[in-house]
Amino acid sequence: ILNVEQSPQSLHVQEGDSTNFTCSFPSSNFYALHWYRWETAKSPEALFVMTLNGDEKKKGRISATLNTKEGYSYLYIKGSQPEDSATYLCAFGGGSQGNLIFGKGTKLSVKP
Amino acid sequence: EAGVAQSPRYKIIEKRQSVAFWCNPISGHATLYWYQQILGQGPKLLIQFQNNGVVDDSQLPKDRFSAERLKGVDSTLKIQPAKLEDSAVYLCASSPGTGTRYEQYFGPGTRLTVT
Numbered sequence: 001i002l003n004v005e006q007s008p009q010s011l012h013v014q015e016g017d018s019t020n021f022t023c024s025f026p027s028s029n030f031y032a033l034h035w036y037r038w039e040t041a042k043s044p045e046a047l048f049v050m051t052l053n054g055d056e057k058k059k060g061r062i063s064a065t066l067n068t069k070e071g072y073s074y075l076y077i078k079g080s081q082p083e084d085s086a087t088y089l090c091a092f093g094g095g096s097q098g099n100l101i102f103g104k105g106t107k108l109s110v111k112p
Numbered sequence: 113e114a115g116v117a118q119s120p121r122y123k124i125i126e127k128r129q130s131v132a133f134w135c136n137p138i139s140g141h142a143t144l145y146w147y148q149q150i151l152g153q154g155p156k157l158l159i160q161f162q163n164n165g166v167v168d169d170s171q172l173p174k175d176r177f178s179a180e181r182l183k184g185v186d187s188t189l190k191i192q193p194a195k196l197e198d199s200a201v202y203l204c205a206s207s208p209g210t211g212t213r214y215e216q217y218f219g220p221g222t223r224l225t226v227t
Binding site: 004031032034036041042043044045046049051089091093094095096097098099100101102103104105 | 115116145147152153154155156157160168203205210211212213214215216217218219220221
């Protein structure tokens with residue numbers, strides 16, 4: 001059974017703090033790693049799709065890194081804002097035609 | 113570009129009743145997914161369609177769940193009869209191709225409560 005672990009489960013930070021979360025996944029059969037942001041009462045929204053070991057991607061204040069050999073990805077948020085409050089999901093693709101296996105998510109709350 | 117549409121947004125039913133959810137994917141997206149997200153868990157794939165054919169339904173409880181995608185566009189997911197453990201958010205997603213490197217575009221989900 002493939003396991004995708006995310007930590008921490010939840011995080012409370014002050015506005016302006018920088019933060020990061022971890023996604024751990026099987027290091028064999030890697031094909032893709034996705035990050036999604038899911039705000040309450042909205043649709044999950046794709047942040048990044050990462051496919052190569054050593055990939056680093058950035059979107060505004062959010063960035064992600066990927067290490068496929070050791071099976072982890074980090075998501076960083078620089079200078080958190082209240083609008084960053086959401087659940088951040090990672091999903092592992094272990095094959096070109098397989099389906100995505102999602103982690104349980106990290107719930108971020110940013111206090112003004 | 114219009115996003116993935118789902119309805120209803122919320123549904124409360126009693127156990128043993130039936131319920132159906134509807135999804136309209138992004139125009140031109142060949143692949144459609146239905147996920148079940150139980151509170152505290154990550155989304156779990158129930159079924160994946162490529163056009164109007166089923167690619168993967170290995171995790172769909174076929175004794176009570178059914179899904180169809182007529183004409184390769186809209187899709188309906190049905191539960192009959194519902195059990196308490198079916199309480200979850202049901203998410204529909206679509207992507208322009210089949211494969212784990214394609215970004216998935218999600219609808220807002222249907223929150224089902226079974227009492």
